[in-house]
Amino acid sequence: MTAQKESTHTTDPHAAGLVASLLPCPEPVQFVDATGRRVPGGEGGRGYAQPTAEQLVETWRRMVVGRRFDVQSTALTKQGRLAVYPSSRGQEACQVGAVMALRPDDWVFPTYRDSVALITRDIDPVETLTLLRGDAHCGYDPIARHTAAQCTPLATQLIHAAGVAHGEARRGRDTVALGFIGDGATSEGDFHEALNFAAVFNAPVVFFVQNNKYAISVPLSKQTKAPSLAYKGIGYGVPSEQVDGNDAMAVLAVVNHAVQRARDGGGPFLIEAHTYRLDAHTNADDATRYREADEVTDWLTRDPIARLEAWLRSEGLVDDARVEEVTAEAEAFATALRDRMNADPQVDPMSLFDNVFAEPTPELVEQRYMVAQEIAAEQEEQE
Amino acid sequence: MTAQKESTHTTDPHAAGLVASLLPCPEPVQFVDATGRRVPGGEGGRGYAQPTAEQLVETWRRMVVGRRFDVQSTALTKQGRLAVYPSSRGQEACQVGAVMALRPDDWVFPTYRDSVALITRDIDPVETLTLLRGDAHCGYDPIARHTAAQCTPLATQLIHAAGVAHGEARRGRDTVALGFIGDGATSEGDFHEALNFAAVFNAPVVFFVQNNKYAISVPLSKQTKAPSLAYKGIGYGVPSEQVDGNDAMAVLAVVNHAVQRARDGGGPFLIEAHTYRLDAHTNADDATRYREADEVTDWLTRDPIARLEAWLRSEGLVDDARVEEVTAEAEAFATALRDRMNADPQVDPMSLFDNVFAEPTPELVEQRYMVAQEIAAEQEEQE
Amino acid sequence: MTTLTMAQALNTALRDAITQDDDVVVFGEDVGTLGGVFRITDGLTRDFGEERCFDTPLAESGIVGFAVGMCMAGFRPVVEMQFDAFGYPAFEQVVSHVAKMRNRTAGAVQLPMVIRFPYAGGIGGVEHHSDSSEAYYAHTPGLKVVSPSTPADAYGLLRQAIEDPDPVVFMEPKALYWAKGEVQTPGQPLPFGRAAVRREGTDVTLIAYGPSVPVALKAADAAREEGWDVEVVDLRTITPFDDDTVARSVRRTGRCVVVTESHGFAGVGAEVAARVQERCFHSLAAPVLRVSGLDIPYPAPKLEHTYLPGVDRVLDAVARLQWDDEPDTRWLDSARGGAA
Amino acid sequence: MTTLTMAQALNTALRDAITQDDDVVVFGEDVGTLGGVFRITDGLTRDFGEERCFDTPLAESGIVGFAVGMCMAGFRPVVEMQFDAFGYPAFEQVVSHVAKMRNRTAGAVQLPMVIRFPYAGGIGGVEHHSDSSEAYYAHTPGLKVVSPSTPADAYGLLRQAIEDPDPVVFMEPKALYWAKGEVQTPGQPLPFGRAAVRREGTDVTLIAYGPSVPVALKAADAAREEGWDVEVVDLRTITPFDDDTVARSVRRTGRCVVVTESHGFAGVGAEVAARVQERCFHSLAAPVLRVSGLDIPYPAPKLEHTYLPGVDRVLDAVARLQWDDEPDTRWLDSARGGAA
Numbered sequence A, B: 001m002t003a004q005k006e007s008t009h010t011t012d013p014h015a016a017g018l019v020a021s022l023l024p025c026p027e028p029v030q031f032v033d034a035t036g037r038r039v040p041g042g043e044g045g046r047g048y049a050q051p052t053a054e055q056l057v058e059t060w061r062r063m064v065v066g067r068r069f070d071v072q073s074t075a076l077t078k079q080g081r082l083a084v085y086p087s088s089r090g091q092e093a094c095q096v097g098a099v100m101a102l103r104p105d106d107w108v109f110p111t112y113r114d115s116v117a118l119i120t121r122d123i124d125p126v127e128t129l130t131l132l133r134g135d136a137h138c139g140y141d142p143i144a145r146h147t148a149a150q151c152t153p154l155a156t157q158l159i160h161a162a163g164v165a166h167g168e169a170r171r172g173r174d175t176v177a178l179g180f181i182g183d184g185a186t187s188e189g190d191f192h193e194a195l196n197f198a199a200v201f202n203a204p205v206v207f208f209v210q211n212n213k214y215a216i217s218v219p220l221s222k223q224t225k226a227p228s229l230a231y232k233g234i235g236y237g238v239p240s241e242q243v244d245g246n247d248a249m250a251v252l253a254v255v256n257h258a259v260q261r262a263r264d265g266g267g268p269f270l271i272e273a274h275t276y277r278l279d280a281h282t283n284a285d286d287a288t289r290y291r292e293a294d295e296v297t298d299w300l301t302r303d304p305i306a307r308l309e310a311w312l313r314s315e316g317l318v319d320d321a322r323v324e325e326v327t328a329e330a331e332a333f334a335t336a337l338r339d340r341m342n343a344d345p346q347v348d349p350m351s352l353f354d355n356v357f358a359e360p361t362p363e364l365v366e367q368r369y370m371v372a373q374e375i376a377a378e379q380e381e382q383e
Numbered sequence C, D: 001m002t003t004l005t006m007a008q009a010l011n012t013a014l015r016d017a018i019t020q021d022d023d024v025v026v027f028g029e030d031v032g033t034l035g036g037v038f039r040i041t042d043g044l045t046r047d048f049g050e051e052r053c054f055d056t057p058l059a060e061s062g063i064v065g066f067a068v069g070m071c072m073a074g075f076r077p078v079v080e081m082q083f084d085a086f087g088y089p090a091f092e093q094v095v096s097h098v099a100k101m102r103n104r105t106a107g108a109v110q111l112p113m114v115i116r117f118p119y120a121g122g123i124g125g126v127e128h129h130s131d132s133s134e135a136y137y138a139h140t141p142g143l144k145v146v147s148p149s150t151p152a153d154a155y156g157l158l159r160q161a162i163e164d165p166d167p168v169v170f171m172e173p174k175a176l177y178w179a180k181g182e183v184q185t186p187g188q189p190l191p192f193g194r195a196a197v198r199r200e201g202t203d204v205t206l207i208a209y210g211p212s213v214p215v216a217l218k219a220a221d222a223a224r225e226e227g228w229d230v231e232v233v234d235l236r237t238i239t240p241f242d243d244d245t246v247a248r249s250v251r252r253t254g255r256c257v258v259v260t261e262s263h264g265f266a267g268v269g270a271e272v273a274a275r276v277q278e279r280c281f282h283s284l285a286a287p288v289l290r291v292s293g294l295d296i297p298y299p300a301p302k303l304e305h306t307y308l309p310g311v312d313r314v315l316d317a318v319a320r321l322q323w324d325d326e327p328d329t330r331w332l333d334s335a336r337g338g339a340a
């Protein structure tokens, strides 16, 4: 009860310390610059630890595969094999980096754009694409994979992340939940409520904002006037960081820190990763309507994969042979995916009624019977 | 696009300056302490100007009348003259101070608790109490008075404030909108969306949080982990301040500043006023269930009216005669109110159908006819 | 058997569920220390600890979304929306997630949660405190929508709601919180989808639920004086809907009035009327009529008695089940004449 | 007369309204630079400036609430919810403020705003992109709910919606955005509350609106081959409801099927069925039947054709208007037998 004090309002050292501990670095944390050189002092005020070589090599490998998967998926839309695909080309450092910091039993709450994060979790790529192929709403088992169904209603998934994180903590488990969200979706009320719930319940959640600069056509400047999105954390008492989202090493370093902190009972953490969506919002979008080609070209020079690869090479952690190997692996991954996606499985229409309730209500039994009769009649006609 | 720079992330002076300009003082701004003494340096970093003597005397007068009105209204619930009354006893410095900083053509967006703010706007006290008496949903004309209907769905009114402020600005008017909200309601998603809209459209809105420490029974500590609610502003790029909400001079000083800034095109401002609800949430609430009597007693020593009065006396701005005069005025105000509230006006049931749409739909014409028939039949029976 | 108010019966149901199942958690605004503004959760925090019943920040979307997450960790949350209209901020969570989760995950994610709504009016509440929003939820596939009218049902249906593997929207008629009745405690869950015939009769069937059941019963008493023998069916659950009990009754009586407190247009009453005429057409001697709240925003306390479908309005409808094509348009025609 | 798609007709209506009334402003997500994901606002920002059409932050409650505020400053906002289901976050603003504002302020605060919802399915959208939420709004007093089925109606109804002194929920059937028709431009507002008889017939009345109108018309064509002469009524506005046109038709044909794409339970179709039997009981030779979307969450693209009420399902219903008390329970009984 600060109002109680008869203070003269010179800066309260405790408050100042608390405030400083919550605010992000004034510039995004960056470990490796666009040319692949290690940035001295890039660890920022919190001194984030450099990830292990093993983690970094694996992150790079996953990014290469992820990129190839993403490009393949966009191609599949052109062949009519996917209803829609929201590409994350250019955002691999975020999607892979964030997931690499997690254990398999940690929870992930992805959006529609986070397919690369899903395959990084080793979710079958065909199961990953089930939603976007139009077969079903979700192709994998969210409970078994500790990975929620990809979420379309923006920002809503973050509250689920807070809830499951709190629930797991109550059960005495040390799992963490990581929720992905886009820059635009931070404007939704649910973003606010999720951060606040997580903070109040000290839930082990890492909120990971992929600030790819656009919400469909709307640029960040029309979305917020905050110095950066990471400055939203302090309003909830949640420590925050901004990170160069095209620098996988920095992403990993910051997420490693946030996850460990949450795991140790330190509560939620907010990360804003500055990145860029190289492709259009989805294959159905025409990005030329709202942004200049120059901007894209410029961001191409900051490619996350090339950057990490350059650093790994400079450290002797990968060489031509290894690059070729991983490129081949990615190619094989894409080929296998394309082949499997060429099959167009029938979906049983009667499955519509299976999971509305645990047991269908009488109303649904009636409707199911109607549909069964219709299908039988159709088949009869066709015979 | 900060990610573009190859910076070494030492503090960016521009960002640091911007951040400092958005953050509140680490301690609430306080001009006058609980004993009525002027606090040296209490103006905080922004150097808020001391309000004029005239403004302060008038504020004090309005607070005395407001307190008496509030106590009278609580009494009216006991006499069955009001359906419910949410008292703001103890919060007069906020309700009166905030409104005193406004022009009549500025907009106010009050909640259910802000009846004292309404009478400070010279809205007829009976019209002010129409909602709580149960006669109608709102007793005054919000457009004529530039005062929205008292709002119950928490936080929703702040977005309206942003909208009207933006609209007025587009019409070239220099009016400002002030939106009241409670501490608890800052947890709602609409609070977030309102601040963000106001910031993005640079709308002249002052968000005034009366942090009275409870949302019904829920204490602030269960509502947020923020260092203070004023720290929410920076996440929207909205400058913020915290103020001793029982110090009318400080409230006036800060709101004067915020209003002038908004009027001059500076955009929105967020104020958290630390105060305390001395009575229960409403007459229907039992505050002993969730707080100790000691806490209330303690806050009684920080009474906003006594404090300002002490200062005004010490400055020779009021004396015994003036105090007596104003006390008598407040008494007369209360007596007149009580008398007028003793009349229990009939409300015409047919008015139910008047303002659902501009013109009733055929469905409503039909239902209106039905009700008219019912009423006629009832009257016949009674005769 | 004990005599309890509906509020006490609900409180007892929560206690019994918390005692029997470690996964049951209760949370919402003011449900902890205060015990809820209607005291439905009275004493739960005191007796079972913050672990089992706790206050949340003031954000309904957050509360419902948090419950979704807790279900994913295996809990069975029972959350309270403080008043019916204050559930609207959670609408997206309810419609886009709670209702659809099982379906969109092919059964993998179950949400055995209960959302409690004190609803409807008749208690002199100011605006936004007396809405009836059951139709919004009933129209949404994937939700079960329940509303008790007696303390015994309140107990049994809430127990069932908590045990149910699906999300349940549990609508508690505020005006009946203080109504008393006999309750067996500890008692059994009351299975969903079974309407109750509250009173038998031969001439006309009144169909109601929640706050409208006592109105229908009073109307039935009054109708007896006018010579009509009225049957009263209490739906208890809106989804699942008990067509059997309803149709059996109407086929027997041949006449039907649906009584709901909510707005009539596209409400649950419309569904009931549509279903009844679909299923009992050839047994009907008159159209199925609806008596409901008016299609206006719920009014200020002084006018709520005009808004609410009371005994007289129900009796008028019963009287109009006689028996030609005109009665329902009479009003409209006259009114238009008057208005022109 | 020009041939326009419905999307173009809506765009033209917005242009004409902006040109004629300085207070009209258009805003929402991606409506400015991009012209909307369905291009309904295409070119408005370019041609009229950011002042008249602008992008907002991504927050639907904010968008609707901001519009409420702008109305208080005398504007007539036309806002877009990008897809139907993404209007749910704004539900509280719509139900507790937009719908009630005139009433709660005794007429002092008017909200002449339009909320545009691209709605319904049939375009292969993934989950949450094909909801039909008109029933939620139709059930809420204080809102007018409108849905065009032709480009000409889209133009005229949107013009009326913008001129209307009351808030209008404007439901645009996505699947018909690219359907073409003749439109008079600049044209006149089309008054609300007047259903259109799209096709005359003597045997049975099909009642539909929005995306279901073309289905009903196709069914009417097909029915002709089976020997039924089918009348098709397009409601155009759900509230206000045109009882006169509907009742006149059904009293003449004596049979009625209501076709809606939305879920059936407690939907607008239920209201229509309930009203029709109330008003036309003695003219009806069979119960009023409903054909609607199934009471399941809108399915994935590959199954939407099974979900959607198509021509066959309508024809089946027409066939079932014959003529005893059993048909509607046949399914249930058989199904239960099968399930047991």
Ligand SMILES: Cc1ncc(C[n+]2csc(CCOP(=O)(O)OP(=O)(O)O)c2C)c(N)n1
Residues within 6 Å of the ligand: A113, A152, A153, A154, A181, A182, A183, A184, A185, A186, A212, A214, A215, A216, A277, A281, D029, D058, D082, D086, D089
């Ligand atoms: C509640 C809600 N409103 C609107 C939409 C439509 N929509 C889908 S993606 C999108 C833009 C999201 O932008 P951002 O959050 O930056 O994520 P990104 O797509 O850039 O990854 C919009 C408006 C939605 N899915 N949910």
Ligand SMILES: Cc1ncc(C[n+]2csc(CCOP(=O)(O)OP(=O)(O)O)c2C)c(N)n1
Residues within 6 Å of the ligand: B113, B152, B153, B154, B181, B182, B183, B184, B185, B186, B212, B214, B215, B216, B277, B281, C029, C058, C082, C086, C089
């Ligand atoms: C959306 C919504 N949710 C819940 C409520 C019920 N309610 C009324 S007042 C209140 C507490 C508000 O606390 P606070 O914002 O601190 O304001 P105070 O009453 O202390 O002035 C609650 C929960 C409401 N009115 N609206």
Ligand SMILES: [Mg+2]
Residues within 6 Å of the ligand: A182, A183, A184, A210, A211, A212, A213, A214, A215, A216
């Ligand atoms: Mg984005």
Ligand SMILES: [Mg+2]
Residues within 6 Å of the ligand: B182, B183, B184, B210, B211, B212, B213, B214, B215, B216
């Ligand atoms: Mg408070």
